[in-house]
Amino acid sequence: MTSDDASDRTNGLLAAGGGVYAARQSGLFQIGAGGEERNLYQSWMPEQALPTLAIATAGDLLLAGINGGVARSQDGGASWTAQPFRAPAPLVTCLALSPKFEEDGCALAGAFEDGVFRSTDGGESWIAVNHGLFDHSVYSLALSPNFAHDGIACVGTGSGIYRSKNGGRLWWDLTMPAGDETVLSLAIAESGALFAGCEAHGLLRSRDAGESWEALLETEGAVNGVALAKDGALIAQVDDGVWLSRDDAASWSELAADNVDCMALGADGETLLLAMADGSIRQLYI
Numbered sequence: 001m002t003s004d005d006a007s008d009r010t011n012g013l014l015a016a017g018g019g020v021y022a023a024r025q026s027g028l029f030q031i032g033a034g035g036e037e038r039n040l041y042q043s044w045m046p047e048q049a050l051p052t053l054a055i056a057t058a059g060d061l062l063l064a065g066i067n068g069g070v071a072r073s074q075d076g077g078a079s080w081t082a083q084p085f086r087a088p089a090p091l092v093t094c095l096a097l098s099p100k101f102e103e104d105g106c107a108l109a110g111a112f113e114d115g116v117f118r119s120t121d122g123g124e125s126w127i128a129v130n131h132g133l134f135d136h137s138v139y140s141l142a143l144s145p146n147f148a149h150d151g152i153a154c155v156g157t158g159s160g161i162y163r164s165k166n167g168g169r170l171w172w173d174l175t176m177p178a179g180d181e182t183v184l185s186l187a188i189a190e191s192g193a194l195f196a197g198c199e200a201h202g203l204l205r206s207r208d209a210g211e212s213w214e215a216l217l218e219t220e221g222a223v224n225g226v227a228l229a230k231d232g233a234l235i236a237q238v239d240d241g242v243w244l245s246r247d248d249a250a251s252w253s254e255l256a257a258d259n260v261d262c263m264a265l266g267a268d269g270e271t272l273l274l275a276m277a278d279g280s281i282r283q284l285y286i
Contacts, residue, residue: 008024008025008026008279009024009025009261009277010022010023010024010261010262010275010279011023011024011025011051011052011053011054011261011262012052012053012054012055012065012262012264013262013263013264013273013275013281014055014056014057014264015264015265015266015267015271015273016057016267017057017267018033018267019031019032019033020273020281021055021057021062022275022281023052023053023054023055023064023065024051024052025049025051025052026039026049026050026051027039027040027041027045027049027050027051027052028040028041028050028052028055028062028064028071028077030077031281035281038077040062040073040077040080041071041080043078043079044071044079044080050066050071051066051067052064052065052066052071053065053066053091053092053093053094054092054093054094054095054109055095056095056096056097056107058097058101058102059102060073060074060075060076061073061074061122061123062076062077063095063097063107063123064095065092065093065094065095065109066082066092067089067090067091067092068082068084068085068089068090068091069082069083069084069085069089069090069092069126070082070083070085070092070095070109070123070126071083072123072124083123083124083125083126085109085111085114085117085126085128086114086128088114090111090112090113090114090117091111091112091113092109092110092111092112092117093110093111093112093138093139094109094110094138094139094140094141095107095108095109095110095141096108096109096141096142096143096153097143098143098147098148099143099145099146099147099148100147100148101122103148104120104148105119105120105121105122105123106118106119106120106147106148106167107119107122107123108129108141108143108153108168109126109141110138110139110140110141110155111136111138112137112138113136113137114128114136115128115129115130115133115136115138116128116129116130116133116138116141116155116168116171117129118167118168118169129168129169130171131169131170131171132162132170132171132172132173133155133157133162133171134173135157135158135159135160135162135173136157137157137158137159138155138156138157139156139157139158139182139183139184139185140155140156140183140184140185140186140197141153141154141155141156141186142154142186142187142188142194143188144188144192145188145189145190146190147167150165151164151165151166151167152164152165152188152192153167153168154186154188154194155171155186156182156183156184156185156186156196156197157182157183158180158182159180159181159182160173160174160175160176160180160181160183161173161174161176161183161186161194161196161210162174163209163210174206174209174210175210176196176198176204176213177201177204177213177215178198178200178201181198181199181200181201182198182199182200183196183197183198183199184197184198184199184222184223184224184225185197185223185224185225185226185237186226187226187227187228189228191207192207192209193205193206193207194206194209194210195216195226195228195234196213196226197222197223197224197225197226197236197237198222198223199222199223200222201215201218202215202216202217202218202219202223203215203216203217203219203223203226203236203249204216205249216234216245216249217236217238217243217245217249217252219238221238221239221241222238222239223236223237223238224237224238224239224240224262225237225262225263227263227264227265227272228265229265229269229270229272229286230268230269230270231246231269231270231286232246232248233245233246233286234246234248234249235255235263235265235272235286236252237260237262237263239258240258240259240260240261240277241254241256241257241258241260242254242255242256242260242263242272242274243255244286255272255284255286256274256282259276259277259278260274260275260276260277261275261276261277262274262275263275266283270285270286271283271284271285271286272284272285272286
């Protein structure tokens with residue numbers, strides 16, 4: 001799978017519905033199994049590049065993080081409406097849907113300088129939910145696999161991690177081992193363990209809601225992504241390379257040396273998609 005523009009950075013990647021969605025500087029693209037690409041904004045804004053940083057989907061509903069709020073489509077990308085957030089217009093960097101989204105319509109969005117926004121109507125309307133969130137520079141967002149029942153959400157900010165136990169209505173900051181730490185990526189396991197990819201202190205894990213932490217991967221680079229595969233494998237994107245551990249971080253092997261913009265697990269939880277700097281999408285069986 002390749003893009004015509006090798007300089008068009010991919011900011012987010014998502015596998016769903018038998019295809020792949022790529023959130024790029026030029027817009028949002030759907031990539032078919034044969035590599036064919038379709039700009040989903042073409043009928044909405046055909047003459048304007050619309051940088052997109054995040055994508056979430058449930059059935060035919062698509063939500064895309066853009067400058068100013070969230071773009072929303074209810075028909076698989078055929079038509080769009082902009083759901084603006086409060087002024088000044090925020091840059092939405094990350095999106096997460098409740099695992100029971102089709103029932104509760106709950107979604108959270110993180111913004112670069114404006115904190116967290118919450119929707120309970122499928123993304124039609126959003127409100128700021130920043131009570132207790134003292135750092136509004138949000139880089140990453142993760143919901144518990146049991147979010148519909150436990151309400152646990154975490155956001156990574158420029159100074160550490162904030163955790164909510166009530167669906168994002170109220171936040172508490174977690175103590176990080178090195179003090180203030182920019183957290184670029186997050187994942188929450190079925191067990192409740194929290195994985196945090198840091199800008200300067202590698203990949204960390206907490207099994208007790210942030211009371212204590214263990215270093216899983218020490219690196220000089222930034223951990224831009226973390227993924228938990230279906231078979232228990234742990235995957236980390238360090239700078240523009242990707243590493244894999246099958247033994248609970250006791251050892252690591254290199255999957256890709258460089259040139260990776262971002263990564264995402266396939267819908268089956270057993271394949272890994274890599275958005276490469278040349279615009280191509282690589283698929284690896286892990």
